[in-house]
Amino acid sequence: MNASVHTTAPALAANAGIPLRDILPWGVFGLIMAALLIYFVGAEQGATSLISGHSVHEFVHDGRHLLGFPCH
Amino acid sequence: MVGRLLARGMAAGIAAALLAFVFAKLFGEPQVALAIAFEAAQDAAAGNAPEPELVSRSVQASYGLLSAVLMYGAAYGGVFAIVFALAYRRLTLSSPRVLALLLAGVGFLTFVLIPDLKYPPNPPAVGLEETIGLRTAMYFAMVGIAIAISMISLLVGRALSASLGRWNGALCGIGLGIALVALAQFGLPDINEVPGNFPAIVLWRFREAAIGMQLVMWSTLGLVFGALAEHLLGSSSRQAR
Numbered sequence: 066m067n068a069s070v071h072t073t074a075p076a077l078a079a080n081a082g083i084p085l086r087d088i089l090p091w092g093v094f095g096l097i098m099a100a101l102l103i104y105f106v107g108a109e110q111g112a113t114s115l116i117s118g119h120s121v122h123e124f125v126h127d128g129r130h131l132l133g134f135p136c137h
Numbered sequence: 138m139v140g141r142l143l144a145r146g147m148a149a150g151i152a153a154a155l156l157a158f159v160f161a162k163l164f165g166e167p168q169v170a171l172a173i174a175f176e177a178a179q180d181a182a183a184g185n186a187p188e189p190e191l192v193s194r195s196v197q198a199s200y201g202l203l204s205a206v207l208m209y210g211a212a213y214g215g216v217f218a219i220v221f222a223l224a225y226r227r228l229t230l231s232s233p234r235v236l237a238l239l240l241a242g243v244g245f246l247t248f249v250l251i252p253d254l255k256y257p258p259n260p261p262a263v264g265l266e267e268t269i270g271l272r273t274a275m276y277f278a279m280v281g282i283a284i285a286i287s288m289i290s291l292l293v294g295r296a297l298s299a300s301l302g303r304w305n306g307a308l309c310g311i312g313l314g315i316a317l318v319a320l321a322q323f324g325l326p327d328i329n330e331v332p333g334n335f336p337a338i339v340l341w342r343f344r345e346a347a348i349g350m351q352l353v354m355w356s357t358l359g360l361v362f363g364a365l366a367e368h369l370l371g372s373s374s375r376q377a378r
Contacts, residue, residue: 081226082222082223082224082225082226082227083138083139083222083223083225083226085223087138087139088139088219088222088223091139091140091142091143091219091222092139092219092222092223094143095143095146095215095216095218095219096215096216096219098212098215099212099213099215099216100212102208102209102211102212103208103209103212103213105208106205106208106209106212108273108277111269111273112269112270112272112273112274113273118191119191120191120192123190123191123192123197123201124192124196124197124200124201124204124205125201125204125205125208126192126197126201126261127161127165127166127169127197127198127201127202127205128161128201128202128204128205128206128209129205130169130258130259130260130261130343130347131161131165131169131202131258131343131346131347131350132205132206132209132258132347132350132351133249133252133253133256133257133258133276133347133348133351134258134273134276135256135259135264135269135272135273135276136259136261136264136269137261137264137265137266137269
């Protein structure tokens with residue numbers, strides 16, 4: 066990991082963006098959180114189900130349709 | 138720095154979601170109501186009992202819709218901030234506001250328009266219960282393919298800009314992207330489960346509202362995040378960085 070960071074760093078040094086090693090932990094955290102939210106809005110109690118019943122599906126029902134996710 | 142960008146991305150996403158909710162309430166909900174009325178009429182004609190309401194329609198159309206849209210906005214606001222952090226001063230040297238608006242356009246294409254061209258949003262009463270697994274898998278596959286296509290197009294466009302110039306490099310990237318979208322469209326199965334007697338105008342208006350709502354969401358996200366990021370990056374470059 067560190068090796069690749071060091072080899073790419075000089076090429077970007079002139080206009081250095083935000084270093085990748087700074088982005089990585091927040092990136093992983095943000096993507097996991099986003100995936101969880103999208104899952105509950107878009108798929109829970111549809112194709113797959115973590116919580117039994119239909120209450121999550123029914124609650125987000127209109128949003129799921131209007132945001133373009135498959136429903137029913 | 139990235140943590141602060143992430144927080145601003147989610148905040149911008151929530152602001153965008155509030156506007157998108159207003160749009161959805163005004164233009165989307167009337168079509169949802171018409172589609173549900175169609176469904177109820179079909180059920181009644183077939184002699185089936187109406188579906189039980191676990192959550193009342195008024196809750197679905199207000200708090201339920203608002204919660205779903207807020208979760209969606211916060212989620213894509215976070216994703217947006219991370220992509221912005223990666224692209225900042227790497228993809229282009231443009232100001233944060235310009236980069237944010239460019240990335241919002243790419244986000245709309247990637248997460249909304251490209252998947253929707255193949256698998257468009259459908260109102261209630263459209264879609265068979267037994268194909269939900271296939272439809273969900275194909276929809277998310279199309280989103281994944283759209284993400285890959287956008288990344289390929291951006292990277293190829295950027296690489297070609299060095300030799301062809303920015304305008305022609307960008308055009309080549311876009312052209313390649315369009316060709317790849319067409320390829321994906323031919324490769325994945327078609328799904329059409331619209332009942333033959335479903336009113337065409339309701340379907341059209343519903344899809345207009347669904348895509349319009351996303352346009353409101355993504356353009357607001359780009360503009361609000363751009364302003365917040367410019368403030369943050371501007372003030373930090375004057376200090377430490």
